[in-house]
Every structure is written in structure tokens, then in C-alpha cells.
Amino acid sequence: MSESATEKALSASMERPEIKMRGTNVSVFYGAKQALYDVNLDVRENSVTALIGPSGCGKSTFLRCLNRMNDTIDICRVTGEITLDDENIYAPAIDVVELRARVGMVFQKPNPFPKSIYENIVYGPRIHGQVSTRAEMDEIVERSLMKAGLFNEVKDRLHEPGTGLSGGQQQRLCIARAIAVSPEVILMDEPCSALDPIATAKVEELIDELRVNYTIVIVTHSMQQAARVSQRTAMFHLGNLVEEGPTEKMFTNPDTKLTQDYITGRFG
Amino acid sequence: MPEAHTVTSYDDELRFLVRRLSEMGGIAERMVADAVAALVNADTASAQRVISEDLLLDNGEREVYDKAVIIIAKRQPMASDLREIIGSIRIASDLERVGDLGKNIAKRVIAVHTMAQPRKLVRGLEHLAELALTQLKEVLDAFATRSPTLANSIRERDEEIDAIYTSLFRELLTYMMEDPRNITACTHLLFCAKNIERIGDHATNIAETVYYVATGEQLAAERPKDDETASMIAPPPGAA
Numbered sequence: 001m002s003e004s005a006t007e008k009a010l011s012a013s014m015e016r017p018e019i020k021m022r023g024t025n026v027s028v029f030y031g032a033k034q035a036l037y038d039v040n041l042d043v044r045e046n047s048v049t050a051l052i053g054p055s056g057c058g059k060s061t062f063l064r065c066l067n068r069m070n071d072t073i074d075i076c077r078v079t080g081e082i083t084l085d086d087e088n089i090y091a092p093a094i095d096v097v098e099l100r101a102r103v104g105m106v107f108q109k110p111n112p113f114p115k116s117i118y119e120n121i122v123y124g125p126r127i128h129g130q131v132s133t134r135a136e137m138d139e140i141v142e143r144s145l146m147k148a149g150l151f152n153e154v155k156d157r158l159h160e161p162g163t164g165l166s167g168g169q170q171q172r173l174c175i176a177r178a179i180a181v182s183p184e185v186i187l188m189d190e191p192c193s194a195l196d197p198i199a200t201a202k203v204e205e206l207i208d209e210l211r212v213n214y215t216i217v218i219v220t221h222s223m224q225q226a227a228r229v230s231q232r233t234a235m236f237h238l239g240n241l242v243e244e245g246p247t248e249k250m251f252t253n254p255d256t257k258l259t260q261d262y263i264t265g266r267f268g
Numbered sequence: 269m270p271e272a273h274t275v276t277s278y279d280d281e282l283r284f285l286v287r288r289l290s291e292m293g294g295i296a297e298r299m300v301a302d303a304v305a306a307l308v309n310a311d312t313a314s315a316q317r318v319i320s321e322d323l324l325l326d327n328g329e330r331e332v333y334d335k336a337v338i339i340i341a342k343r344q345p346m347a348s349d350l351r352e353i354i355g356s357i358r359i360a361s362d363l364e365r366v367g368d369l370g371k372n373i374a375k376r377v378i379a380v381h382t383m384a385q386p387r388k389l390v391r392g393l394e395h396l397a398e399l400a401l402t403q404l405k406e407v408l409d410a411f412a413t414r415s416p417t418l419a420n421s422i423r424e425r426d427e428e429i430d431a432i433y434t435s436l437f438r439e440l441l442t443y444m445m446e447d448p449r450n451i452t453a454c455t456h457l458l459f460c461a462k463n464i465e466r467i468g469d470h471a472t473n474i475a476e477t478v479y480y481v482a483t484g485e486q487l488a489a490e491r492p493k494d495d496e497t498a499s500m501i502a503p504p505p506g507a508a
Contacts, residue, residue: 223344223346224344227346251346251347251350252346252347252350252351252484253347253351253483253484253485254347259347260347260348261271263346263347264273264345264346264347264348264349265273265274265275265278265343265346266271266272266273266274267274
């Protein structure tokens with residue numbers, strides 16, 4: 001029996017983890033209020049990193065630093081360094097629009113554009129100049145929807161509004177839209193919290209498949225989800241990174257009492 | 269127990285498991301002690317009581333299983349809670365087996381006392397049983413206090429039981445060679461001794477489980493072994 005190329009690549013990346021993104025002494029301030037304190041966290045390539053912690057712990061803030069979504073908030077200030085492939089993404093030379101094409105995002109509530117399924121997918125590639133002909137657009141729509149596991153469900157109604165899909169389908173459409181611009185990293189902010197268990201299972205299955213080609217960082221309030229989909233887990237509390245490690249260890253025998261209390265439901 | 273869960277009924281469910289296991293532990297201890305006492309005193313009535321008590325442990329084990337499965341389904345436990353629930357399932361099985369072994373000793377009481385002079389033979393067995401019962405009692409304390417240190421020291425001590433069992437094995441073999449009329453009773457006593465030695469092994473299993481529940485780490489696979497009876501042979505008649 002021969003291992004597939006993907007499996008080989010995966011097992012190789014397990015042995016020598018490549019760091020895709022690295023946060024060094026990251027602090028975030030909203031006005032005078034500090035939301036993150038000197039966070040040092042690595043995001044490994046082709047793996048899923050889960051960020052967990054109670055509400056207000058800073059996990060979403062950290063996630064939003066990874067593609068400079070916090071720039072959209074006027075009073076927000078980020079210090080420290082975040083690199084993508086060893087390049088500081090807060091350096092002046094960085095084009096934020098290009099950065100967000102490389103580091104895509106999927107939000108808590110499915111938010112398709114009020115346009116057709118087809119237009120939802122081609123919008124990004126078109127503004128980034130990645131596609132121009134009809135054939136190229138058709139191809140990227142099919143490929144993105146395939147990867148998001150949605151193609152068979154919507155192939156006969158590509159020109160109907162994306163908002164007409166079910167919640168779970170809308171979220172997978174948003175994932176397809178994020179994939180369409182060929183990102184390297186996908187950030188997910190509670191991608192399943194508005195979905196039913198079956199739609200959640202489909203998205204989780206998708207996350208596992210996407211890991212082969214992308215690096216994923218996911219914020220989730222569901223401990224079980226973090227345990228199921230991620231390889232590494234980072235626990236935040238009051239703006240501090242409490243603990244980071246292999247997911248299996250985090251959920252069976254965490255090092256800190258804080259993590260233990262949080263994941264077993266003994267908080268506060 | 270660590271501090272309380274936000275959902276208090278979760279704590280009640282976990283406490284139920286702990287309470288049920290400590291009851292089972294008490295019953296198992298008493299059954300073994302009574303079975304050995306019945307053997308020593310040729311008390312068939314007491315032996316009969318031990319045999320009927322085994323049902324309590326069978327039911328206890330089933331109840332722990334059922335409740336544990338429900339907690340897992342309902343709470344999706346993590347970390348120390350998960351280890352505790354899995355540990356409870358394992359400990360319930362070990363205690364149920366201890367009960368079976370105690371029952372088996374009780375069943376042999378009548379057969380052993382068909383022999384004229386079993387007293388002196390039974391004495392060695394008494395000592396073995398004392399050691400095994402101490403192990404069992406202490407391991408239940410280790411579980412109640414979640415003490416990995418105590419659990420580890422109990423496991424180390426299993427060696428002693430194995431050594432005494434080996435010497436008892438040798439002694440019984442000698443009696444059988446002395447007088448073939450002893451064979452029936454000695455064979456039964458040999459099984460009783462083996463049962464008690466097995467009880468020590470179950471105490472060791474529980475100690476390992478307690479250690480895992482408390483620390484999240486497994487003890488090293490190798491543990492002291494001093495039971496040499498598997499390779500022991502009687503010298504041919506006339507050789508001595």
C-alpha cells in the first residue's frame with residue numbers, strides 16, 4: 001500500500017511543523033482599554049488552530065489581528081509583530097487588500113452578498129484581477145463550490161440569490177467565497193454558531209478537508225468542536241494567552257487549572 | 269473533588285459514581301474477608317451469604333456503567349471529568365471481579381473441609397488474604413482522596429503478595445506429595461490462593477486507574493512481578 005501524496009505531505013508537516021503565521025508580543029488596545037497582553041502564538045501550516053476562552057477573553061481580537069480586520073476600528077491600536085511567511089503584516093509596505101486575499105475570513109453569521117450564488121464567488125477574484133473571461137469565472141465558481149462541498153446542492157441554481165439558501169448552505173457559500181481568491185490562511189470566527197447540528201457537521205467535515213491545502217484558525221465557543229476539528233488549541237483569558245498545545249492534550253490533561261476549569265465547565 | 273461545576277446537577281451525577289464505587293468497594297472488601305473467614309472456620313452458612321452477596325456487586329457495576337454512559341452523552345465531559353468517568357467504569361469492573369473471586373473462595377469452603385486437618389494449611393492463606401485486603405482497602409482510600417502517591421506505592425507492594433503466593437504454592441505442593449489424600453483439599457486451596465493473588469492484581473489495576481484519573485499520566489507498563497508459579501514443577505517422587 002502506498003501513501004497518497006497528501007498524506008505524505010501531512011505527516012511530513014506533523015514532523016516538522018512549518019510556522020505559517022507568528023504573533024510576537026501582540027498587544028491590542030481599544031482606546032485606553034487593553035484587550036490583549038503580549039500574546040506569543042504560532043499558527044502552523046496545514047493545520048487547524050482553535051482559539052478558545054470565555055467571552056471577552058481576546059480570542060476574536062487576536063483572530064482579527066491576523067488579517068488586520070482591527071484596522072477598521074478607529075480607536076484600535078495593535079503593538080508587537082505578526083508575520084505571515086516571516087513577513088511583518090503590519091509593515092507599511094503591506095497592501096492590506098492583498099493581505100486579506102491571502103488571509104481570508106469567515107464570520108459567525110453567514111453573510112452572502114445580496115447577489116446570485118455565482119456573483120458571490122466571482123466577486124473577489126474579479127476585484128483582485130484573478131479572473132477576467134467567462135470561462136475562467138465558470139471554472140472558479142465550480143472549483144470553489146466543489147471544495148466547499150456545495151456544488152452538487154446548488155449547481156442548478158447558480159444564478160439565484162445566495163440569500164435564498166439555507167443557513168448551513170449560506171455558510172458554506174461564504175467559505176467557497178473565501179476560497180475563491182486562493183487564500184493561504186482562512187480565519188473562522190465561530191463559523192457554526194448559527195447552524196444546526198447537521199450543517200455544523202458538514203462545515204466541520206469541510207474544515208478537515210480544507211486543512212490539506214490551507215492553514216485554518218478558528219474561534220469557537222464549543223469545546224467539543226475545538227476538540228474535533230483542531231490539531232492545536234490556544235486558551236485565552238482576560239486578554240492573556242493561558243496555554244497552547246496539542247488539542248488532544250488540552251482536552252484530556254491540560255497543564256493549567258484555568259484551562260481545566262474552563263473546559264470542564266467550572267468557570268467563575 | 270475539585271471545585272463545583274457551573275451546572276450543579278453535573279456534580280451530583282459525578283458524586284453518585286464516587287458514592288456507588290465506595291459502596292461497591294466496601295461490599296467487595298467484606299465479601300473477601302468473610303469468604304476467607306468462612307474457609308478458616310469451616311462456616312458454610314457464612315460462605316453461603318458471601319455467595320448471595322455477589323449479586324450486589326453485579327448490580328453496582330451495571331448501575332455505574334449506565335450512569336457513566338448517560339453522563340458522557342449528556343455532559344460531554346472533558347479533561348479531569350472525563351478521566352474520572354472512564355476511571356469509574358474501570359474500577360467498577362475491577363470491583364465486580366473481586367466479588368467474583370470472593371464468591372469463588374466461598375464456594376470451595378465445603379470441599380476444603382472434607383479433609384481432616386486443613387487448619388494449618390489455611391493459616392498461610394489467611395496471611396495472603398490480609399495483605400490483599402490491605403491493598404484493596406488502601407486503594408479505595410487512594411481513590412477517595414485521588415492520591416497518586418498512595419496509588420503508586422500500592423502498586424509497588426503487589427510484589428509481596430506474589431512472593432507469598434509463590435511460597436504457598438510450594439507448600440501446598442509438598443502436602444500433596446506427602447499424602448495423596450490431601451490432593452482434593454489442597455487443589456481447592458491452591459485455587460483460593462490464586463483467587464486472592466488475583467484480588468491483589470485487581471487492587472493494582474485500580475491503583476493504576478486512580479493514578480491516571482489524578483494525574484492524566486499512565487504509570488509505566490512494567491510493574492514488579494514475583495509470581496514464579498507459572499514455571500514451577502514438583503520434584504519426581506523419591507527425588508528428595
